[in-house]
Amino acid sequence: MGTTETPVVIEVALTTRPDRNPTTGRTPAEVVEQGLACIDAGASIVHCHLPDLNLSAAEATRQYLELFIPWLERDPDVLCLPTNGFGDTLEQRFGHQWALDDAGALRLAFVDPGATIFGSPGPDGAPEPDGYLYSFNYDAMSYAIDEGAARGMGLHFACFEPGWLRNVLAYWRAGRLSPGSFVKFYFGGDHGVLARGAGVTFGLPPTLTGLAALRELLALDDCPLPWFSAVVGGDLLATPVARATVEQGGHLRVGLEDHIGDGHPTNLELVEDAVRLCETVGRPVATPAQTIEVLGLPARRPEGAPQ
Numbered sequence: 001m002g003t004t005e006t007p008v009v010i011e012v013a014l015t016t017r018p019d020r021n022p023t024t025g026r027t028p029a030e031v032v033e034q035g036l037a038c039i040d041a042g043a044s045i046v047h048c049h050l051p052d053l054n055l056s057a058a059e060a061t062r063q064y065l066e067l068f069i070p071w072l073e074r075d076p077d078v079l080c081l082p083t084n085g086f087g088d089t090l091e092q093r094f095g096h097q098w099a100l101d102d103a104g105a106l107r108l109a110f111v112d113p114g115a116t117i118f119g120s121p122g123p124d125g126a127p128e129p130d131g132y133l134y135s136f137n138y139d140a141m142s143y144a145i146d147e148g149a150a151r152g153m154g155l156h157f158a159c160f161e162p163g164w165l166r167n168v169l170a171y172w173r174a175g176r177l178s179p180g181s182f183v184k185f186y187f188g189g190d191h192g193v194l195a196r197g198a199g200v201t202f203g204l205p206p207t208l209t210g211l212a213a214l215r216e217l218l219a220l221d222d223c224p225l226p227w228f229s230a231v232v233g234g235d236l237l238a239t240p241v242a243r244a245t246v247e248q249g250g251h252l253r254v255g256l257e258d259h260i261g262d263g264h265p266t267n268l269e270l271v272e273d274a275v276r277l278c279e280t281v282g283r284p285v286a287t288p289a290q291t292i293e294v295l296g297l298p299a300r301r302p303e304g305a306p307q
Helices: 026-040 057-074 090-102 138-150 160-171 206-219 240-247 267-281 286-293
Strands: 010-013 045-047 080-081 108-111 117-120 132-135 154-159 182-188 228-231 251-254
Touching: 010 228, 010 267, 026 045, 026 057, 026 117, 057 080, 057 090, 057 240, 080 108, 080 286, 090 108, 090 138, 108 138, 117 182, 138 154, 138 160, 154 160, 160 182, 182 206, 206 228, 228 240, 240 251, 240 267, 251 267
Parallel strands: 010 045, 010 251, 045 080, 108 154, 154 182, 182 228, 228 251
Antiparallel strands: 117 132
């Protein structure tokens, strides 16, 4: 699960939503430059969404490659990370990931192992009636896990709720997870996923008790998967979870996709703040090559250079 001697892996989650923060990249070129700056500052995983997720797998792949290839040219060990797509079939929802793997630009399969409601507050603070049910059933989980594992990809599991982590553990106990897999604890900040106002959120709050609860789920199974902490709709680095994560052997995800807090920091500033936290605690920040080792990813296939 990581020790205090293990280098800290830093992921930066970029965003293409300037309504959340005016410092976000507004064009592909700006997103590329922000990713490069974050890599140079210490991020070894770069996550991003496309402005429009309702694209064919082929078009999504083309647009992701415009972003990923410059990052991989800066360092071929950088781990690029898209999000899931939309569609009526599993192939439509996940097809761009397999195409990106075929192009040598993706080494992690993005799997969301559960369901939750993303919402926003109404005038009285209660949830608006148009909340969005974000869900992946067991058929989707099994499809993504088995296809990713067959391809030799590590599996990235976002855990918005404790039950999502328990689903991951069920697949882990069954021996279905591939080397390089890890879990990410998504704590619910006050503004939640949609970030349209405070008060409607998800999951556990970013407290030490919340962190202990999720870590206990791993410990009950003696599960050694690496783990990350993130606060969606809040500010991870302003919570006690950030320092505790570094002290307890975990890893960090920061970035404007998640961040809601004081001021308008840049993605680069959030990465730099995470690096300073690691320095204060006394853990080194992982290079991209060290991240491959920390996660236990298999060696890149000979044809693995981006096409």
